[in-house]
Structure formats: C-alpha cells, structure tokens
Amino acid sequence: MIGPLDPIARFAKIFEQAKKVVTPEPAAVTLATASADGKPSARVVLLKGFDERGFVFYTNLESQKGKELKANPHAALCFYFPPLYQQVRVEGRVEQVSDAEADAYFAIRPRGSQIGAWASKQSAPLASREQLEADFKTVEEKFAGRQVPRPPFWSGFRIIPERIEFWESRENRLHDRTVYSRKKGGWVVEKLYP
Ligand SMILES: Cc1cc2nc3c(=O)[nH]c(=O)nc-3n(C[C@H](O)[C@H](O)[C@H](O)COP(=O)(O)O)c2cc1C
Known part of the structure; x- marks a missing residue:
C-alpha cells in the first residue's frame, strides 16, 4: 500500500x-526561496490556507522573499511536526493570490496586525525600535476611526505544488518516503530510499 492517491x-x-x-504554531512552516541567480534563503511563515490549488501564506511584497519570488517564482515549503515525527515537503511554482482573496484575509486580521503591516517596511534596515513604534503610531492616527485597508505592498502567495513528499519515521531508520509528482493533471506516486 503506497498511501492515498x-x-x-x-x-x-x-x-x-x-x-x-x-x-503553539502548527501552521509554522519553513519557506525557501531563491534569488534570480540561484542563491537560496529560508525563513518561517504561517500557512494560511491550502486546497487543491496550492498552499497560501501572506507577506510584504517588498521583503527579501517578496522580491525573490517576483524575480524567481519558485519556492519550497518544509513542514516538520515534532510530536508526529513527520515531515512534508512541497515544491512548486508560485503565484500571487488575487486582490479579492488578499483583501478578504486582511480584513479578518486583528487591527493591530493591519496597522503593523502598513508600518513595517519588512526586511529594510531599521534605525531603532523607537522608529518602528513611531511609524506604528503615525499609521494608527492616519486610520483612526475607520477601517484599515490592505496595503498595496502586502499580499499572499500560493505555491502550486509540482512535488509533495511525505516522510514518516520507521524503525531502524528505514523511514517511509512517498513522493507525489504532478503529471498531466494527475499525480504519479513513488517511494524513495530513506
Ligand atoms: C512562527 C513565525 C511565523 C511567521 N510568520 C510569518 C508570515 O506569515 N509572514 C511573514 O512575512 N513573515 C513571517 N514571519 C517572519 C519571517 O520568518 C521573516 O523574518 C520575515 O518575513 C522576513 O523575511 P525575509 O527578509 O526573508 O523576506 C514569521 C516568523 C516566525 C518565527
């Protein structure tokens, strides 16, 4: 039995x-991107949704990852769930989610997070903590008494999986690895040596 199809x-x-x-964060996942000349970088993000279309996270489009994904729209996710002793790896092409989808998610975030999204020039050099707090205050005053709209530089990405690998711990290090590769709209399943 090779597992579900x-x-x-x-x-x-x-x-x-x-x-x-x-x-406290089952949705925390390592996201790897690479620059146009192939230099990798990785960081943790939160998985905010997934379905047959792919895996979604949200971020600042001007951040390092945002710039890398614009120049090189491919990414990898690596989940590790310690209590389950299971790893899931996802690789694929990346697309920005629609504005409507990003708006809908931004609208349900806590107000403080919405203001924080405007205040943070994510991954740009920051002079001091005080500067960030002052920026937050400025945004807070700007939107006082009204809804905070989604910043144009903040949105989500969907990783459209071309390959998904499940790793499950087994005795004697003979772990089970099952790879699903996208072929002609379906999935081809194979096992790998651990
Ligand atoms: C548990 C955890 C969850 C995080 N979730 C996100 C997230 O959903 N989106 C995001 O942009 N950054 C998130 N971060 C921060 C990123 O790890 C990273 O520091 C930031 O996005 C800047 O990355 P970059 O300079 O490579 O673009 C999270 C960090 C941690 C530790």
Whole structure:
C-alpha cells in the first residue's frame, strides 16, 4: 500500500492531527526561496490556507522573499511536526493570490496586525525600535476611526505544488518516503530510499 492517491487529502489529514498536538504554531512552516541567480534563503511563515490549488501564506511584497519570488517564482515549503515525527515537503511554482482573496484575509486580521503591516517596511534596515513604534503610531492616527485597508505592498502567495513528499519515521531508520509528482493533471506516486 503506497498511501492515498491525493497528496492534498493526505496533507489535510496530517495537518488535522498536527493542530491537536503541535503547540503553539502548527501552521509554522519553513519557506525557501531563491534569488534570480540561484542563491537560496529560508525563513518561517504561517500557512494560511491550502486546497487543491496550492498552499497560501501572506507577506510584504517588498521583503527579501517578496522580491525573490517576483524575480524567481519558485519556492519550497518544509513542514516538520515534532510530536508526529513527520515531515512534508512541497515544491512548486508560485503565484500571487488575487486582490479579492488578499483583501478578504486582511480584513479578518486583528487591527493591530493591519496597522503593523502598513508600518513595517519588512526586511529594510531599521534605525531603532523607537522608529518602528513611531511609524506604528503615525499609521494608527492616519486610520483612526475607520477601517484599515490592505496595503498595496502586502499580499499572499500560493505555491502550486509540482512535488509533495511525505516522510514518516520507521524503525531502524528505514523511514517511509512517498513522493507525489504532478503529471498531466494527475499525480504519479513513488517511494524513495530513506
Ligand atoms: C512562527 C513565525 C511565523 C511567521 N510568520 C510569518 C508570515 O506569515 N509572514 C511573514 O512575512 N513573515 C513571517 N514571519 C517572519 C519571517 O520568518 C521573516 O523574518 C520575515 O518575513 C522576513 O523575511 P525575509 O527578509 O526573508 O523576506 C514569521 C516568523 C516566525 C518565527
């Protein structure tokens, strides 16, 4: 038995389990991007949604990752759920989510996070903590008494998986690795040596 034929359904099942046992952030995932000349960088983001279209996270488009994804729209995610001893790797092309999708998510964020999104020039040099706090205050005053709109430089990306690998711990280091590769709209499944 090689496992279910749909890797998204398989991920959904693992993620459901993870939400019960991983604290405090089961949705935290390492995101790797690369510059146009192939230099990699990685950082943690929060998975904000997934379905058969792909895996979504939100960020500042002018950040290092934002710039890299613009120049080189490919990325990898690596989940590790320690209590489950399971790893899931996702690789694929990246697309920015629609403005409507980003607006809908931004609208449900806490007001402080919305203001923070405007105040942070993510990944640009910051002179001091005081500067950031002053920037936050300026934005707070600007939007006082009204809804905070989504900044034009803040949105989401969807990683459209071309390859998803599930790693499960087994005895004697003979771990189980199952790879799902996208072929002609379906998934080809194979096992790898651990
Ligand atoms: C648990 C955790 C969750 C995070 N979630 C996000 C996120 O969803 N979006 C984001 O832009 N940064 C998030 N960050 C911050 C990033 O790791 C990173 O510091 C920031 O995005 C700048 O990365 P960059 O300079 O490579 O673009 C998170 C960090 C941690 C530790």
